Amino acid sequence: MAVMEARCSSSVMLREFACEQNFLSQPDGSASFVHGDTSVYAGVYGPAEVKVSKEIYDRATLEVLIQPKVGLPGVRERSQEQCVRETCEASLLLSLHPRSSLTLILQVLHDDGSLLSCLLNAACMSLMDAGLPMSCLFCGVTCAIDADGQIITDPTAAQEKESRALMTFAIDSKKHNVLMTSTKGSFSVNELQQCIAVSQKASEKLFQFYRDSVRRRYSKTL
Amino acid sequence: MLSTLKRRVGEVLLPGDEFSYDGDDTISLTEPVRPEKVLCGPGLRRSGDRLLVCKSGVLRHKQPNVFWMDCQQKRYVHAKGETVIGIVTVKSGDVFKVDFGGSEQASLSYLAFEGATKRNRPNVQVGDLVFAQFIVANKDMEPELACIGSSGRANGMGVFGGGGLLFRVSLGLVRRLLSPHSEVRSDLEQLFPCELVIGMNGRLWVRSSSVHQTLVIANLLQSCESMTPLQRRELFTRVQQGAL
CATH class of the missing domain: 3.30.1370.10 (K Homology domain, type 1)
Structure with missing residues (x-):
């Protein structure tokens, strides 16, 4: 395992990423996240009043809505919504706002690969911007395994299409544990372990970026 | 823990950062040993002998041992004793419902105004603005507002006048x-x-x-x-x- 990590450390390559927080006036928290050409807007409303039918007596109800670039949300968006929702539920302290609703709306602007990880990162930044209590942060990293068995982190749409397997992990900021996995294609157990190790390495870069961008946001009030 | 906390006052912290209690190595023989108590404000949580940050923001400190996270959020979360501007939305019997921009509406009794009695009701209409204070603010209970202080005086609270x-x-x-x-x-x-x-x-x-x-x-x-x-x-x- 140690050898694997040592080998991975040199090969973590992420496209350029960028983020802007609090750029929408109406939502309580908002963020845009860009991975290369993939771009997502996120808006959070809450804690707000909840419909009686969706009320949970001991915690807040979290609703995630993903809007695709064109057309109506379909099955693919629903499955992504579920991935994002379960990751957010794992890191948010929902029991601090019982009988209220949190709504997270994600608008896809452009998909050039690694969409799910971009959605996860945008979600985390907007939840943080909304000031919701969280036990830890999370980030998303996508890995693709190409025909030669090479691991590509943060693949583009073209690289995704040529890949043999595609995996997205949500990783928490405390112990770099895996919170959520979404995989496609065939791969061995060893390859999965390698991808997790690569993603954990990549997540450190992302968490450092989170810290820098929040620091920049608060620079005027320091 | 106290010294690490004090050292990081004014820094930007993120959810998931934590401070753990590390006992002092040196024991003072002259001063009486007093356990250091840290008071956590919003954004900080105590878990066992660790202190967890749960909101992003700037760590602030007030003498002697009060710490909290200064966070630029837009949605208000009510807290006891805070004064807010609310809009009266419903008038039903002996309570008004007031929207204060939080997760639910607060109730405001018609008796919680200066000089109000059962005979002498305050003149409050739907749509009026009120400046009031939280007397019940609890995550498990309906929030309750009052326009009088504990002495029965208005202290500047009440219904707003015209203009503005x-x-x-x-x-x-x-x-x-x-x-x-x-x-x-x-x-x-x-x-x-x-x-x-x-x-x-x-x-x-x-x-x-x-x-x-x-x-x-x-x-x-x-x-x-x-x-x-x-x-x-x-x-x-x-x-x-x-x-x-």
């Missing part, structure tokens, strides 16, 4: 305005005479001698959010010299 303008700013700016030696407030005082009511829920109400001046003050306050102190002072002096 209500607008919203971020909660961070509200807290900056309410801090004892607020620079924004002292800068503003030098401009025009005006009445300013600050609700902890991010609502501000301004009234001055003319509509024009009221609007100028509202716009200045809203633009304060994204300015450094230097830029703000520059803008305020330009307004004072009659640029607007």
